[in-house]
Amino acid sequence: GAVVSQHPSRVICKSGTSVKIECRSLDFQATTMFWYRQFPKQSLMLMATSNEGSKATYEQGVEKDKFLINHASLTLSTLTVTSAHPEDSSFYICSARGDPYEQYFGPGTRLTVT
Amino acid sequence: GENVEQHPSTLSVQEGDSAVIKCTYSDSASNYFPWYKQELGKRPQLIIDIRSNVGEKKDQRIAVTLNKTAKHFSLHITETQPEDSAVYFCAARAAGNKLTFGGGTRVLVKP
Numbered sequence: 001g002a003v004v005s006q007h008p009s010r011v012i013c014k015s016g017t018s019v020k021i022e023c024r025s026l027d028f029q030a031t032t033m034f035w036y037r038q039f040p041k042q043s044l045m046l047m048a049t050s051n052e053g054s055k056a057t058y059e060q061g062v063e064k065d066k067f068l069i070n071h072a073s074l075t076l077s078t079l080t081v082t083s084a085h086p087e088d089s090s091f092y093i094c095s096a097r098g099d100p101y102e103q104y105f106g107p108g109t110r111l112t113v114t
Numbered sequence: 115g116e117n118v119e120q121h122p123s124t125l126s127v128q129e130g131d132s133a134v135i136k137c138t139y140s141d142s143a144s145n146y147f148p149w150y151k152q153e154l155g156k157r158p159q160l161i162i163d164i165r166s167n168v169g170e171k172k173d174q175r176i177a178v179t180l181n182k183t184a185k186h187f188s189l190h191i192t193e194t195q196p197e198d199s200a201v202y203f204c205a206a207r208a209a210g211n212k213l214t215f216g217g218g219t220r221v222l223v224k225p
Contacts, residue, residue, distance in 0.1 A: 034212065043203060043217045044158070093157060101146050101165065103213060105157040 002028045004096045006106030013084055014114055021079045021109045023094030029074035030096035034103070035067070038091045050077050084113040116141040118206050120216025128224055133191040135219045137204035140185065144206040147180060147187045148213070152201045161202075162189070194223045 003026040013019050023033060032051050036044040048064075050056040050071035058064045068080040077096075081088055094106040117140040127133050139147075145166040150158035164171045164178045164187065171178050175194075180187040187206075191198055204216040 041220075043215045046212055049212055091155075102160065102163070103148070104160065105150075107157045108155075110155075 002026075002096070002098065002102075002104045004030075004094065004104045004106040006094055006109055008109060009107060010110045010112075012112045012114060015085055016083055018080055018082045019084055019111060021081075021092055021094070021111075023077045023079070023096065023106050025075045025096040025098065025104075028096075028098040030077075030098050031074065032097045033071055033077040034095040034097070035069060035077075035079050036093045036095065038093060038108075044093065047079075081111065084111070086113045089113045116144060116206055116208065116211070116214040118204060118214045118216040120204050120219060122219060123217060124220045124222070126222045126224060127194050129194060129196060131194055133189075133194050133198070133221055133223075135189045135202055135204065135221075136186060137188070137206070137216050138184075138186040139206040139214075141206070141208055142182075142185065143208040146207045147178070148205050149176075149178060149189050150203045150205065152203065152218075154200075158203060191221075194221075196223050196225050199223045 005024045007022045035047045038044050047062045048056045048058045050069050052071050052074050056069035071077040089112050091108050093108040095103050097103045120137045148163035151161045152158040162176050164180050175192045177190045202219045205213040207213045
C-alpha cells in the first residue's frame, strides 16, 4: 500500500504554546487528507478534511482557529495546535487518500501538553 | 450523516478458533467498507476492504461479508494466532465522503 509519514512522532510542549504536525504522502499524490484525534481506548474521531489548495472542512465541535490546517501541496498537510492546553493531549493521526476508495494512515503523533 | 455501530467491543478467543466482528451502518449510499487493525500506539493498518458491488471477499485467513439489504458487514478471522491480538475498526463511506468508524473491537487471542 501507499506510504504516509507523520512528523514528529512524539512532542511535549508547555501549555499556551503552539505545535505543528506534518503529514506527507510519500509515494502518491493525496487529493484529500484527513486529521483524526484518538483518545486512549477510543475510536478515531475525525477533526477535519482538507483538499489541496482549499480551506479545510472542520467537524462539528472542532475549533478551526485552534486547530489550523494547511494543505499546500498534494503531498503535504500540516496541523497546528495553537495555544495548546493539557486537554489537547492526545494521539493525532493523519490520513491521505489518492485512490477514490483507499485511505492510508500516518504513524501518528503523540502530543503531551504540560 | 453516517453512523456505524460495531460489536462486540471486546472479544477473547483461544488460539486457533475463529473471531467474528459485526458492524452495521445507516447510510444506504455507503459503498466502501474497509477494516483496519491497530496495534497499541501504532497507526491503523488496512487489512481488507469490500465494495458494495460484491457480497464477500477473502484474503487468506481474513474474510469480509456484506449484506447491503440489512446494512451490515462482518469480519471473519479464522485460525487465530496471538499476533492477531489488536483493536479492529470497521468503517463505512459513501462515494466522495469521509470514512465513519465503528467504536472498535479489542481482540485478544489466548495461546
